Amino acid sequence: MLYLKTNEPNSFNLKPSIFMKSQEIRAQFLDFFKEKSHTIVPSAPMVTKDDPTLLFVNSGMAPFKEFFLGNGKPKSNRLADSQKCLRVSGKHNDLEEVGYDTYHHTLFEMLGNWSFGDYFKKEAISWAWELLTEVYKIDKDILYVSVFEGSDDADKLPLDQEAYDLWKELIPENKIVKGNKKDNFWEMGEQGPCGPCSEIHVDLRSEEEKAKTPGIALVNMDHPHVVEIWNLVFMQYNRKANGSLENLPHKHIDTGMGFERLCMALQGVKSNYDTDVFQPIIKQIEKITNTTYGANQQQDIAIRVIADHVRAVAFSIADGQLPSNTGAGYVIRRILRRAVRYGFTFLDKKEPFIYQLVAILSEQMGAAFPEISGQKKLIENVIKEEENSFLRTLDQGLILLDKIIENADAKEISGDKVFELYDTFGFPVDLTALILSEKGFTLDEKGFKDELQKQKNRSKAASEMSTEDWTLLAEEGTEEFIGYDTLSADVKLTRYRKVVSKKEGEMFQLVFDATPFYPEGGGQVGDKGFFEDSQGNQIAILDTKKENNVIIHFTKKLPKEVNDIFKATVNEKIRENTACNHTATHLLHEALREVLGIHVAQKGSAVNANYLRFDFSHFSKVTAEELKAVEAYVNAKIAMQLPLEESRNVSMEKAIADGAMALFGEKYGDTVRAIKFGNSIELCGGTHVKNTGDIWHFKIKSEGAVAAGIRRIEAITNEAVKNFYDDNNQALNQIKELLNNVKAPVKAVQKLQDENTALQKQIEQLLRDKAKNVTGEIINQLQEINGVQFLATKVDLDANGIKTLAFDLGKKHPNLFLVFANAPTNEKALLTCYISKELVNERGYDAGKVVRELGKFIHGGGGGQNFFATAGGKNPGGIPQALENAKEYLS
């Protein structure tokens, strides 16, 4: 693996007078494009919500995908931003490699300027050049650019002459590289907008190195100091489903400049980690772990890993994505655990410490990203708890590994053992390898990889899904949501496709020109219902979801005539109950802030027809009194019969000024919908009741923790409350009835319980006494045959009693050979045989054999150990015979 010394003195020709702080660099970028009439937008949340193909925003354009796909319009056709991105997989971004070099990251910022059908190559190129050379004052001599060379394949694309000619005006031709399709043609996916791109590279090497190899030879060669800093994408084609290209009616610009790399170039350092983006964090790591960055190669890697990962984890928690065991949350957990692991092994930190870096991060990034500074305490708590839990996992794993080593019969530990340790107990395999090698063992790497592959195949097979192409029926227009005003409408089908998954089987996804169906979002479930063709045939709509800003209806079949006009109708009952729960959620949010304090912020919510769930930040258990107060507050608001005041399409600024709460991690459009009930104002796309009176009543069912500093309340409203009280009431009435309608059922039950324990003790005592009596009788009946104390008799005890009796006798008398029989019912008979151990050992008696053979008389079978065995059967009439024959076994 490539390793670079990162502390070399600055040795390349940047003007040293201009040391620019990263914050200034970011600000200048945005200011520059603001002057060029761009609207500056904040970074979208990193966690994606309505794109099933993507867990995290992984490039600057991801949040704008819907605009490029034509599913919506941006508020301005010129935008600029700094977008936080997260990459943990892909060819050049394997999580396991971050930290080993000086320029790959999980979280990074992408500076971008955007044109949606507005300016094109000329402006994009000249502005990029102007910003780099005149504002940032990068020496023109160390810059190189690339243009698309064209392709000979099926696409038959020409050289991007337009871009070449534009660059020729700005830079000598010997600094323009012609790049192939892999480097210089950008596609969003299998289908959709795409086009050639032009990259700007910067050569940061020393003069000696430059003298040895010309920079142009190193462009796109993965050299750590000849790096691409900016990619200008010219979207001019549309890739169709059949693979062919067509010209786009409107051409777009999509650019992305790696912020950390830019800082490296401008600050005259040779590693992203030496910029002021990372240095404060690294300093703090040095302080906490008592190490020095640059002194030891392995420790340097660990420090870079931690510095990088804490940013990724903190930002995603700030965006509402907590570490968890599935989906995006699991990615975050893995990142954090990797950091803990490096700290554990190479920096010798056996207790939580990464959370202590959040303060520095917040100080440094808080101005540009208020979601970090605003939630500092929460982020610290969550990280600390997660660190603790992983350290516990490591502790357990160490114990298990010790056991494996102890029981090892060879110097190589098998792959499946190591895999079990990893898969079931979460113990990292690299740590296993390290410990094994320290103790002189090796591990079967191939066996481990095979097991891992098997597991991957299993998962893949289970989640396999095939998606067919869309069948388009009408020109694509924006699908309108009309479900705020109506639950039923005449609609036309605009496109549909078939999806097949293992779990759901064959399903169809339908898109209409307009729809009253609410798509899952904002915690609220998607509507269910049906649509009906002109012949009156109905097809059920099972769910509604949003994907890249398109509302998709899920059905099991297609209509006979797809071009018909359909009547789409939402299930009213479900929608009403859901609306009650959604409005109640808003009131609950308000009540919590009122009762617990304004630190309470929504961290998640789920609203469906049956109940509502609300997660929020709060650092201690909500007491019973507080819950009561919250419930009372919400019910007071319901009693006040507050009307819904809805404002659609208000500007974000106005809504905030009116007191609406915006949530971290939520992506808002340019105009928003504000929902007001009394003092509760929230930005919300969900469906609500017309008046809080419709909710009828609100009842909290449970309160608990979901993570460090995050609590969860589950509650019900309306009919569910009635049912809840009805059920409780019925149960209570039944209890009362059973107790002959006592006035104080609780006391009565308490008394019953006390009596029950007392009675149980009495029974035990009686049984003991009875057994004692029986014991006495039995001792008298023992006959001595051949030195064996023998008895075969029927006793009036249950199976347990007989067992106790036999063992009691066994303790007091030697040389016993006992066969007991009893008949608990008319259809059941039981034989028990007890033989003292000394007899078993000396004479080879076998109680199991005795009961098996005697069992035949009672039409049954059994077994046990050689000194105690039981058999059961269906024929109590055979008991006397069985007892008579018992003697036979004494010989």
Place this chain on the structure above:
RNA sequence: GGGGAUGUAGCUCAGUUGGCUAGAGCGCUUGACUGGCAGUCAAGAGGUCGUGGGUUCGAGUCCCAUCUUCUCCA
């Protein structure tokens, strides 16, 4: 979404192919020794074996369902 593991005394855990009357350590209670404490010894209390079904003469153990917690993969 798929797989693996886990649930037994207040806590940490044992419990073989179903079969000694469910155990150990720590903790708790009581008593003894010591001038008192620490300590040692002795006795004792404490268990719906996650829940609900099933198979069996017999289930902590096997089967099915379900829940909790942990963990890996997608």
